[in-house]
Amino acid sequence: MSESSEAARNKQLAVHGFTQFAAGDIDVLRTLLHEDFIEHSPGNPSGREAFITFITEAPVARARLDLKRVIADDDHVVMHYHMATDDDPRGIAVVDIWRLDNGQIVEHWDVVQPVPEAAQVPHGMF
Template sequence: MTDVSAAERNKTLVLHSFDQFAAGNIEVLRTLLREDFIEHSPGNPSGRDAFVDFIATAPVANAKLDLKRIVADDEYVVVHYRMVTPEDECDVAVVDIWRLVDGQIVEHWDVVQPVPEPSEVPHGMF
């Protein structure tokens, strides 16, 4: 019997939750985030319920999320994806960094940038 690493458990948990969220299940965040969840992105609230309420009205809630890669290292899981929203003229590249403890997300950071025209990035954004 093989022992699954913390990184693999966290990666599987985040991947399953990402799939649920991308399918429109915003409430999955209420079980995934710890109550005292800390948000590091400017303008986004900390605390599970405040964050979920905020995300429910943010563009990401109605976006198409195209997962490109997921990387896990012990307690950190990094998700890189393309976000397509009806409101934006161009797509958005997003990198989310989640820190997990005991199967719940306790902290989040992100990097978000518009996807430029292909001619501006000859090797692609993804």
């Protein structure tokens, strides 16, 4: 089954935004996030400007982000990636769920999990 045109468009927007953000362009969030962006992750603020201020100081802004897979279904895009730093090379496995409307992200959920030693995950985290 192929993606709908809405899913394909939203997937392209999310991947482009992720790629720009991973390259250090935090300003891409100003056009990608809706002004009334809703954040569902505990401790993270809602609203575009509040979220951008928060994320600028968060570890993700200085981490290496390695996108592993992207799944799109109409107005939702799911991204699975590896986030690592020099201080934590094993890093964290992240799944972000984005809901888009009219070319902007309007909601976000995530699930994060520390990457254990390889011996604990014989089939790999990614």
